[in-house]
Amino acid sequence: MAHVYEGAPDDRQAGDIKPSRFRPKYRALTDAEKALHDAIKGKAAELEALFERARDLRIPAVEIQPVNVGDGAESIMVEGVSVGPEWEYFHDGMKSLELAVMWTVKGLTA
Template identity: 45%
Template sequence: MAHVFEGQPDSRQADTAIPVTRFRPKYRALSDAEKALHDEIKDKATELEAVFNKVKTGRYSSLAMTSLEQSVMWIVKELTS
């Protein structure tokens, strides 16, 4: 894998000697800017979820919510990789 972290662990990671794997059993330490961006992504997703919840529930709103969840998951995976 190309993304190998060589810095100090944060509170979510106890050890930097973690083997690099596709499934990342532990997260790499994020910079303060990355942590802020992570939080901003999650906050915006929560705001959008609240807007989505104003629409009647049904198949399409469920699909929209699933897509929102997926998009947040993928972008956070990219940020933390």
């Protein structure tokens, strides 16, 4: 398989692009668009790491603990899960970051 940046683009990339929500065809990006795309994704990765640090500071990871399931039965491993509102805040924050990046890149590349 050829490297994505080598050779001619495949049939998914074409000059005559019809607007579509699901984009079966893509247009070639300019160098400026590629650079901005990469910068957005890079900053998103930085924010992702910061969001995870904030979550881990507030909700430390819980080690997996063995649980006895009964007489003569094998133990199973159970991981502690936080279900408080703070977990939802971090989940929603990460989901919002994903959506912001997705929609911004889609707008840039449409």
